[in-house]
Amino acid sequence: MKKNYQMEAYSRFNVVFEKGLGTKLYDINGKKYLDFVAGVAVNCLGHCHPSIIEALNEQSQKLIHVSNLYWTPTQNQLAKKLISLSDHNTVFFCNSGTEANEAAIKIARKYGKLNGVAEKYEIITMENSFHGRTMGALSVTAQPKYQKYFMPILEGIKSVRFNYIDDLKESVSEKTCAVIIEPIQGEGGIIRADKEFLLKAKELCEKNDALLIFDEVQCGIGRTGDLFAYQSFGVVPDIVCLAKGLGGGFPIGAVLANKRASVFKPGDHGCTFGGNPLGCAVSLAVLEELIDNKVINGVKEKEKIFKEEIEKLMNKYSFIKKIDGKGLMLGIHLDIEAKKVVSKAFDKGLLIVGAGNNVVRIVPPLNITKEEINDGVQILKEVFEELS
Template sequence: MDKKYMMNTYSRFDVVFDKGIGTKVYDIHGKAYLDFVSGVAVNCLGHSHPAIAKTLAEQSQQLIHVSNLYWNTKQMALAEKLVLYSDHDQVFFCNSGTEAVETALKLARKYGKLKGGSNKHEIIYMDNSFHGRTMGALAVTGQEKYQKDFMPLMTGLKPVKFNDIEELKKSISENVCGVILEPIQGEGGIVPAQTDFLKEVSTLCKKYDALLIFDEVQCGIGRLGSLFAYQSFGVVPDVICMAKGLGGGFPIGAVLATEKAASAFVPGDHGCTFGGNPLACAVALTVLEELVDKGIVKEVDEKSLYLKEKLEGLVEKYYNIQAVQGIGLMLGIKMKGDPKPIVNKCFEKGLLLVGAGENVIRILPPLNVTKEEMDAAVDILEEVLWEIPLEDAKKA
C-alpha cells in the first residue's frame, strides 16, 4: 500500500486502521486504540455494531439504489420517523453535512425570493463557525483560514459575533432570508450557544421573516442528550441540517424543515442522486431504533455528568487546563497552550482524541460508551498530562 496515490488534503496520524469493534479500533499491526473521536461524532454506536451490520447485510440483498425518480419504503419510513421525533414537517435527504448546509442555504434563498423578491437574499452567519468545505458552506464558515485560498466566495453574506445579540440586531433587516448557526460550535472549540441568544435569534427571525437554520451535523443525533440539539435549548429552528451520527458510520445527510420553510422548494429546485437511497435510510432507521427505542439517548446525560466530573478533576490538578466545556458527550478541554502535543502523546498510548479551535481537545466518545471505557480514557489522558514537560503544568 502506497500513500502517494492519495491527494494531500489531510494531516494524518501515522497509522493504518483495518478493524473496529465497539469503542476500539485496531491498526494493521493489531494495536488497539480507544476511540474518543468516533469518526468526528459519526460513530454514535461505536464500530461494527451488530444491528448496523445486520441491516447492511439484509438491505444490500434487497435494494441499494433506485433514484429519486421513484419512491422507496426505507426513505419514506425514515422521513416519517424524523418528523415524528421533531417539531418539523418534511425532509430532504443527501449524503453529508456540507450537502445538508448547501440545501439549507438554497432553501433560505428561495424562501427569501418568494417572500421579498430579489432584495431578500442576505444570509447571516456566526464568526468562529464551521459549516463545511463546499463553496456555499465555506462562504458561511466564520474562519478565514478555511476561506482565504478559495476567494471569491458567495456574496450577500453577513458575519455576526457568536452569542452577541446586539450585533445581530444591527445586522438583521428585511433583506435577510436566513440565519445559520451551530447550537454548539464544534470545529470552533466546543463553544455552546447561550439559550437567551438563541431565543432572541428566533424572535428576530420571526420578526423579519427569515429562516432560522441550525447546523446540527456534529452536535445532533443524541450527542447532547436529546435526539436533536435544538431540544436541549428549547428553541425550534425552521431548518435543521444533520448528517454524521444519523448513519452511525454510513454516509447520509438530511435537512429537516417546517412546512413554512419546506414549501419554498418545488420539483427542479434541488436534488441529490444518492440522497435517500434505501441502504443509507435502512441504516439510519436502525441507528434511530438503537438510540431512541432502546434508550441510548436517555443515558447520555448521566454519562456526561460522570465524564465531566472525571475531567474536571484534572482541572484541579494541572495548571495547563483552563476548563471543561460542552454539553452531553460533546465535550472540550480548554488548554492554556497548544493541545497538539497532548493529543499526539495520547495517540501513542492508544487513545484517539482530536483538537478543536486554537486550544481545545475534543472529547467525542460513542454514545454507548461505558463508564469503564471513560475511566480508561481519562487515565491515559492524566498519564500524558503528567508526562508532558510543560512549565508549571502540575499543581502541588
C-alpha cells in the first residue's frame, strides 16, 4: 500500500482487508484468509456476526451517546448481566484493556490511601507481563522493551518472576496496595499461571490488605472455556479487567470490583465514551451468543482438538517444544523465530500472530468449527515441513 498519513506506530503486513465473514477475511484483491488472530482475541464471534450487526443497527437508531451524566437502559442491563455472572459487585465501563487496567491501578492506589498505612502504594507485577501502553498500564508492564523510551515510569512498581511463589512472598508487604496478574500471560508468551501461585497471591493480598487484580483483557470472556478466566483457575480476585472479546469487535472495556475494591466516588475517575449505549448493546448481544446460545460450551473440546494435533507435530518436528495456554488462547513454543512461521502461514492464507520471539499464538473466534481448525492445522503442517 502507498505511504499513508498515519503515524508509524505499527509494523503492518502488506495487505488491505475490506471484508470478513465468520473466520474468513478477504483482501482488496479477493484473496481469502483463515483468521486465527481474530483481531488479537477480540472477534470472539468472528467477523460480521448477525447478532452484532442486528444490535448495532437496532441501537444506532435509538441512541448512540449521551455521556455518563445520565443513565441508559443498555448500560444498566450490561452492568447487571456482568455482576450476575461474576463474583463481584460493581462495574466501571471504559473503551479498552489499557483503560481498564488504568482504572484498576487508580482503584488500588486509592484503596492504599484509605487503608491508613503510610506509603501503601506499591504494586507488584509479573516479569514479561503486558497490561497496556498508557503510562500507568505501561508502568506495570514488566518488559523493558516497551518501557525504555518512556522512562521514568510510575514509582512504587515491583516485578517478580511469574509463577515463582518465593519471589512473591518476598515482595508483598504492608506497603503493597495491589498485585496484578494475567491468569494467562499474552504478549509474554502464552504462559498459564499455576493455580498454586494464584492462590498464594490471594492469600498474601488478604494477609497484607492489598487488592488482587486479574488482567483478563485477552484471556477473559469465554477464551478459556469459562466466561471469566478466574473461574477456570478457581481463584476469585478483587478486581477483573476486561475488554477485547467483551465487544466482539466493538470497543468496550470494563472493570469488575468486589465490595472492598469499590472505592471510586464521583470525580475520582471517568471515561467520556465508557459504557455508551451502542457498545453496551453489542456487548449484551455477544454475551447472549456466548452464554445463552452456548458458544462457550464448545471451547474446551476445540482446545483438545488443537492440542492433540499440535502434539502430533511435536513428535515430528524437534523445533516444536510445547503447547501452552488454555481454551482457545494457545501458544506453540518453538526453537525457531515465530515470525518465520507467521510469515509463511500468511502467504498460504492463514493469519496467526507471535507472542514474544519464539511463540506462535492461536486465538481464533470461539465459534470456529472443527473443519476450520483442521484447515488451519493443515496449513501449519505445510509451514513446519518447509521449515524443517
